[in-house]
Amino acid sequence: MELSVVVPTLNGRERLERCLDALADHAPDAEVVVVNGPSSDGTTGMVRERDDVDLLLEISDRNVNVARNAGIEASTGEAVAVLGYRLAVEPSWYDAVESTLSDGADAVTGPTHRTLRAGMTTEDEETRTYAGRSVTFFNGNNVAFARDAVEAIDGFDEYLERGGARDASHRLAGADRTVAWTPEMSVRGEYGTDGGRTEHDWGWRHRSLAYQLCKNYGVHHCVPRRMAGLAVSDAVAVAKDVVRGDVEPSAWLGNGRSVLRGIVAGSKDGFAARSRDGDGNPNGLADRHDRVVERYDWR
DSSP states (O other), X not given: OOEEEEEEESSOHHHHHHXXXXXXXXXXXXXXXXXXOSOOSSHHHHHHTOSSOSEEEEESOOOHHHHHHHHHHHOOOSEEEEEOTTOEEOTTHHHHHHHHHHTTOSEEEOOEEEEETTEEEOOXXXXXXXXXXXXXXXXXXXXXXXXXXXXXXXXXXXXXXXXXXXXXXHHHHHTTXXXXXXXXXXXXXXXXXXXXXXXXXXXXXXXXXXXXXXXXXXXXXXXXXXXXXXXHHHHHHHHHHHHHTSSOHHHHHHHHHHHHHHHHHHXXXXXXXXXXXXXXXXXXXXXXXXXXXXXXXXX
């Protein structure tokens, strides 16, 4: 199997070096495509000095889904993986990707092992049902696709600043494509440095969910139920912070306004996207071809 690995990065030179070192050790035959968002930390020079990167793409967008699509479009493997630059593949990673895709899965994902002071934490498979459809969610920083599968869903939705992987999971399920979860496809990262956010962007959190659900499921009754459930859950969590004195009551009210605005905007844009492209992806791979501003090719 010819595997391409797309590594989006933004101002993460040192962690990117560790990521690329691990790929060189554990997936030496893979085509490595680094997609560099507008970094200002010397990432370009570091990558150009390495002999284990096949292609470096410079883009001007800070949106990770734009970077993912740029790398997928430029890669050549019959399978393509997307790997977060903060993460390092473990020794079993490549064999897990190869064997699972060869067995017929359309996509495969696995856990992130995070190092803690008290030991290590990891994740389990996440599968939920929406409108009678079973959706297995993949980690956007550790996933591999069969080429025809990622092209069938037109890659990632570039409207989204966050939640792109979950949206793509919904679309894979809608296209009757299988997502396998394999413990051996593991990556490692230190706690808090795997792409998560230390501060909530409440507006985008709820805007993203509303957009995904309205775009993928339309007016199905599961849509308002899921949106309301997340809103209530977040409101209760922040209220507990207010009671403990960690958050000001005015901030709680401000978060509520941001959540409401996010739901309204995401719903409107999600229904608009659905009307333009049905169950497809109106902001995906085929939507544009001007993502890359500079290209360094050593293939």
